[in-house]
Amino acid sequence: MSATLLKCTDLCVRFAVKDGCVHAVENLTFEIHRGECVGIVGESGSGKTQSVLAIMGLLPRNGTSTGNVVYKGQSILNASRQVMNKIRGESMCMIFQDAMAGLTPFMQIGDQLCEVLIEHQGLNRADARDRAIEVLEIVQFPQPKRRFSMYPHELSGGMRQRIMIALALLCRPQLIFADEPTTALDITIQAQILEFMKGLQKHIETSIVMITHDLGVAANLCDRIIVMYAGRMVESGSVKDIFFRPQHPYTQALLRATPRLDADPDEDIPLIPGRPPNLQELPVGCAFTERCDQAQKRCMAERPELSQKFDDHLAACFVEQTK
Template sequence: MTPSTPRPADPAPVLAIEDLRIRFVTRDGAVRAVNGLSLSVGRGETLGIVGESGSGKSQTFLAAMGLLARNARVEGSIRFEGREMIGAGPRALNAVRGKRMTMIFQDPMTSLTPHMRIGRQLTEVLEHHEGLSREAARARAVEMLELARIPDARARLASYPHEFSGGMRQRVMIALALLTNPALVIADEPTTALDVTVQAQILALLARMTASGETSVILISHDLGVIAGLCDRVVVMYAGEVMEEGPAEALFANPQHPYTRGLLRSVPRLDRAGGDLVPIAGQPPDLEALPPGCPFAPRCPHVFDRCHTEHPALRPAAAVPSWRKACHLDGFETPPQREGA
């Protein structure tokens, strides 16, 4: 979680998604939520995912966990630690999910069982799946709650989820997500429901608890400041595709895709207090009727003919090889003079 130290390209990523396509079959037609998305996460890397509501962020990683709704149809490949997750049976998924790959949701109550003491919830996975004795499992649970800064951790094993505040529940969630030393933690808007000071504490906790570099983190957030501060790399999504990806800090300082530029101007940022917020004109695309060219073309201030007819592939965006954009437009490589400032 140190954005200033760029990592060399990892030859064996923890998670490798290739040409992922997810559509949902509905009575009105097919909702094309993810459209040919490819990305990978290196070992120990923290990858940020940003994009407007409905851009396919959650569904992409629910697919990796094997947790898509029943009306989903998936194509492409999601390899986790070398194993294909698409089409994997329940046994294979259960061997990975909640152990090697875990997820933290916005609402901790989606992962915590309301009527079960949290001690039981924490020790169950260790006893049944890791083969620890009851005593060893309890000791490990207390250790994790202490690392998550839950006061009086041993006594709190007897508490039920509703006996914790929202922020404390999210700490319990993080302890639960990291209990089995996973290779990958997917945090989907983990702090959106919390107030700002608690948000910062929780994210600092997640960063600290994954700092050893054994655990890769995918952080999905609407808060670009959070992503810039915590992530090594960022992927910008729109209409279920990657619009731009690259080193987080550099990309936010000098975005190369018109969509990223629009997104940055449309959300508040701590480093730009007082700046005017400019929403992106137009509406997100209709996922049941995507245009043949660039999905952002109808809203893009730089649009030209080719954008309407030819779908742009990811290509190098700046001097850094890992920095790419899906855009026909050349230029933007020098820092923008006015707009992004």
């Protein structure tokens, strides 16, 4: 693959809470190359969003992050506001999950778009407006000129999500973190937006990190997939590897639990029993042991490290898979 854009090493995110410390992300290490699309999948609370927020320097007050993140040769984890503000919104953008809560309710959408261009590209209002409308047309936002001075509550959910995407595209970023950009939308709009993002990535050569709990979305869009469980990466590999020879029992269970159109409608979707562990009291061994159908004695006592199963295919499991 081509040059590395972002290299994240041993990223840990912790939250101080009343009765202790939540280990949201533990020793996360991965690379993003230029122009590729990487999916981070895992269930709610597996640390997908928090790891990205940590990289962007957007953790809430009670969160701390350690480790090392190098973006285009510059170390950016916990960098100063000044350093981050030059990167954020310009070359590294984030599309947030909830477009209703994510847009300032008392500011016209046009102003919310223009302020990014005024800040980063020093455009005047008129030029910023022209450029913003151009981008709104790219994301297929209907009638951008007429809606430019509307407020978020006057738009539909799909339109708001397009605004969020447009916000991320204004300065032609090199890296976009998309945090479940389509979960709040109905399935047809979701398909449209995913299709659009796929085209976009080819078009402007942006690297996209797609956070999702939907393996279908990941398969559709991504080149590589990182599977997270309880704050740790449990498997990573190319889309083909993940789907055709998953090495971690959690990934296998996730795949089995994905609804399929060609499945027998009378058959139940196999669920993953139990629930993820409490991130305040993680077990000593593998965090998935309790829910794992292939668990061995050893899994309780020690934690498997990530190991190379195939070329560029890592998994953290003691069990050797046959295929």
